[in-house]
Amino acid sequence: MTMGISRLARAAACACCTLLLADAAHATIVECKPAAAGSYTVFLSEPMFPTTAFASKDQMRAFLQRLQFVLDQGRNREWVQSPTTDVRFVVCTNRAPALDGQEFVPSLIDTLHAGRVLLEIWGQLDAARPPGGTSRLWAQINYLLVPMQHASNLKEPAPRALQRLEYLDAAAPPPGDFVRLIARPLDIDAFVAAAFGFKLLREGQRELAHENLCRASALLGQMVRRELAPGTLKDLTALHAFVLTLASRAVAELQSDPAYSKTGTLRLQHPKQPCAGEE
Amino acid sequence: MPRSVHSSVARAAAAIVCAALTGLAPLAAQAGAARPCKSPAVFQGAAVNSFVLPYRYVGSKHPAEMELASRQIAALAHLELLFSMLKYGAVGGTDLLAEPGEDCNPKEVIERVSNGRGPGVLLAGQTLVVVWGRLFEEGEQLYVQSYVRFLRQGDRSAVPETISIELAGAGIDMPLRAALPTQSLAFPPRRISKSDLASVAAEFRKSMTVRPSPSLEVPGQSIDFEPARSFPYYVTKTVRTKTEGDWMWIQPMTDGPAGWVRARTGDRPAEWSLQRWLPELAYVDAVHGFMRLRARGGEGVGADTVPRVRAWIDAGFARFESAVRAEDGPAAYGLARAVRGFATWQGQPDAAGRAAAARLFAEARTYMPDYAAARNLAAVTRPLAAELKLDAETLDKMHRELLGAIALDPRDAFVLGNLDRLYRTMVARPALSAFKPQELHQRMAVVKAASGKAIEMK
Numbered sequence: 004m005t006m007g008i009s010r011l012a013r014a015a016a017c018a019c020c021t022l023l024l025a026d027a028a029h030a031t032i033v034e035c036k037p038a039a040a041g042s043y044t045v046f047l048s049e050p051m052f053p054t055t056a057f058a059s060k061d062q063m064r065a066f067l068q069r070l071q072f073v074l075d076q077g078r079n080r081e082w083v084q085s086p087t088t089d090v091r092f093v094v095c096t097n098r099a100p101a102l103d104g105q106e107f108v109p110s111l112i113d114t115l116h117a118g119r120v121l122l123e124i125w126g127q128l129d130a131a132r133p134p135g136g137t138s139r140l141w142a143q144i145n146y147l148l149v150p151m152q153h154a155s156n157l158k159e160p161a162p163r164a165l166q167r168l169e170y171l172d173a174a175a176p177p178p179g180d181f182v183r184l185i186a187r188p189l190d191i192d193a194f195v196a197a198a199f200g201f202k203l204l205r206e207g208q209r210e211l212a213h214e215n216l217c218r219a220s221a222l223l224g225q226m227v228r229r230e231l232a233p234g235t236l237k238d239l240t241a242l243h244a245f246v247l248t249l250a251s252r253a254v255a256e257l258q259s260d261p262a263y264s265k266t267g268t269l270r271l272q273h274p275k276q277p278c279a280g281e282e
Numbered sequence: 283m284p285r286s287v288h289s290s291v292a293r294a295a296a297a298i299v300c301a302a303l304t305g306l307a308p309l310a311a312q313a314g315a316a317r318p319c320k321s322p323a324v325f326q327g328a329a330v331n332s333f334v335l336p337y338r339y340v341g342s343k344h345p346a347e348m349e350l351a352s353r354q355i356a357a358l359a360h361l362e363l364l365f366s367m368l369k370y371g372a373v374g375g376t377d378l379l380a381e382p383g384e385d386c387n388p389k390e391v392i393e394r395v396s397n398g399r400g401p402g403v404l405l406a407g408q409t410l411v412v413v414w415g416r417l418f419e420e421g422e423q424l425y426v427q428s429y430v431r432f433l434r435q436g437d438r439s440a441v442p443e444t445i446s447i448e449l450a451g452a453g454i455d456m457p458l459r460a461a462l463p464t465q466s467l468a469f470p471p472r473r474i475s476k477s478d479l480a481s482v483a484a485e486f487r488k489s490m491t492v493r494p495s496p497s498l499e500v501p502g503q504s505i506d507f508e509p510a511r512s513f514p515y516y517v518t519k520t521v522r523t524k525t526e527g528d529w530m531w532i533q534p535m536t537d538g539p540a541g542w543v544r545a546r547t548g549d550r551p552a553e554w555s556l557q558r559w560l561p562e563l564a565y566v567d568a569v570h571g572f573m574r575l576r577a578r579g580g581e582g583v584g585a586d587t588v589p590r591v592r593a594w595i596d597a598g599f600a601r602f603e604s605a606v607r608a609e610d611g612p613a614a615y616g617l618a619r620a621v622r623g624f625a626t627w628q629g630q631p632d633a634a635g636r637a638a639a640a641r642l643f644a645e646a647r648t649y650m651p652d653y654a655a656a657r658n659l660a661a662v663t664r665p666l667a668a669e670l671k672l673d674a675e676t677l678d679k680m681h682r683e684l685l686g687a688i689a690l691d692p693r694d695a696f697v698l699g700n701l702d703r704l705y706r707t708m709v710a711r712p713a714l715s716a717f718k719p720q721e722l723h724q725r726m727a728v729v730k731a732a733s734g735k736a737i738e739m740k
Contacts, residue, residue, distance in 0.1 A: 280686020
């Protein structure tokens with residue numbers, strides 16, 4: 004069962020930080036190719052890990068390949084009716100950003116943004132084995148919302164682009180499965196919808212932006228109900244509020260736009276409650 | 283992995299098409315050899331048809347071995363689902379095969395039987411449940427991703443599963459409609475080792491035993507599949523006992539032993555069951571039960587049978603949920619509650635049943651907050667969860683929730699239809715409306731325009 008951040012997890016996190024300090028110095032960014040033209044992309048970059056998590060880089064890369072399979076197949080709109088944004092997940096071999104994302108300088112963000120990359124995911128993984136206790140998988144995952152970072156670089160209003168979530172699996176059957184731990188449909192869909200909605204709004208596609216922003220709002224509303232670390236909760240709450248503000252802007256701008264159809268569906272919404280029905 | 287076990291089971295299963303048409307004459311034309319994907323056909327006497335399509339291997343390592351494993355998983359899933367669905371009666375199962383290198387596309391298969399012409403296409407009221415999947419290899423482990431899609435045939439094409447809600451009282455008569463949140467689903471991927479898969483295959487074959495009388499104590503004869511011949515069966519009679527579950531007399535349409543087999547009705551799958559590794563098969567069994575209730579408007583399902591079917595539906599979903607966490611498959615959890623709500627709605631049409639269904643729909647919404655149809659379903663049934671009170675506050679709340687749904691999907695025909703009826707009610711009863719008449723008419727014009735582009739069956 005996934006739990007909130009317990010003392011044990013915090014201890015594990017600290018242990019990981021110590022173990023990974025050396026690795027952090029070797030963080031690397033190599034070029035990664037987005038999915039085919041016309042698609043939106045999520046990059047899966049290599050996480051940091053001690054040998055308690057994976058015995059080798061090859062094992063970690065096999066994990067990434069499977070993660071990509073799980074994420075892509077689960078959202079394949081060719082097969083299932085799903086409201087999720089149509090994105091493709093791409094594994095970025097040898098690309099291992101630092102935990103603080105220091106390599107994401109404006110020029111790199113520009114490249115990602117131009118390549119229709121919505122999100123880059125990386126982080127650190129560990130399998131903590133406390134003395135006398137059972138093995139626990141732990142992950143700290145970074146989600147970089149590229150359109151938010153792009154806006155921030157241009158001094159436009161934007162929430163924190165780097166969202167960080169911790170996952171702890173207390174009942175991992177051996178051998179533990181990191182894919183199962185982090186391939187959360189709700190979390191990834193929420194960030195993808197938020198990033199996509201923001202990008203669309205900046206590009207002037209207000210109706211489609213509104214749909215995605217309301218989807219993000221619904222999913223973020225579920226996420227903030229979980230037991231989360233205070234910093235994570237603060238960042239997610241701010242993102243949720245920002246998304247609602249954007250949805251409100253989309254409604255207000257369209258309703259005051261003389262070119263917008265008198266029978267456009269956003270005429271039904273109120274800017275003060277842009278996604279309505281969210282209690 | 284012992285290749286011999288793989289090969290024999292895969293080939294044997296490839297030669298099976300099993301028709302389980304309880305109480306119906308066999309339809310030899312439909313029960314020939316295993317059907318190729320290019321020409322799928324349903325059993326015309328079956329209320330529920332089940333298709334299992336090949337599981338496609340995603341990767342490039344060991345293609346021959348993985349093609350065999352893919353074939354084996356599909357064949358075992360087909361047999362397991364078929365023997366499990368026998369208890370519902372009037373069912374038919376078909377294992378669809380692809381030529382080497384051919385991709386068996388579920389959309390095309392469904393299109394052929396729901397929009398095609400000639401024998402083997404779905405008739406009005408018949409239902410179809412399609413299962414397919416993908417396979418990924420990592421060392422000795424196989425990762426299996428399954429999908430399900432289910433539909434009911436209307437007069438010309440597939441129609442969505444819906445319920446009609448009559449909210450009446452205090453001078454209001456407001457007919458509303460709601461559909462299931464979705465009729466297709468991707469299950470969370472599952473892991474099975476290659477050696478476990480081989481064991482399941484071997485044990486499954488042993489377990490398929492026909493007996494001269496409906497008792498596990500009576501020695502039986504194993505159904506020995508011959509790879510070179512088809513093996514169609516049909517069911518001619520059933521026995522239901524309180525202690526032994528359901529027994530079916532199966533009759534070969536060509537060669538092979540006839541006798542009693544026990545359909546799978548227990549709460550726990552057998553040790554060898556593929557369900558241990560793929561709990562989505564239990565989920566699909568529940569979907570089969572649901573579609574049995576929905577097929578032909580429930581015709582042929584006696585009032586005494588409905589509670590049993592509902593219990594099996596609940597058991598199937600419960601088995602799935604005992605193996606899969608909600609955070610791994612929130613949509614599966616949500617749809618399960620919506621389906622149970624629909625079954626309750628159909629089987630228990632009193633106030634208590636309506637309230638129970640409304641509570642299940644509210645739960646479905648929490649698992650699927652981003653599905654417009656889930657929000658719609660919860661919104662229009664919420665007044666039934668407690669004592670019905672149709673006042674301005676109730677209508678205002680419903681209105682906000684429907685706007686929340688339309689914010690997620692402005693093309694949803696059911697949400698738009700319900701908004702239209704709600705606005706009409708407000709026009710007729712201005713005291714219950716938060717809007718002035720002119721604004722209501724403007725809103726109705728927006729809904730009317732959007733309805734022209736709306737979609738019922740996604």
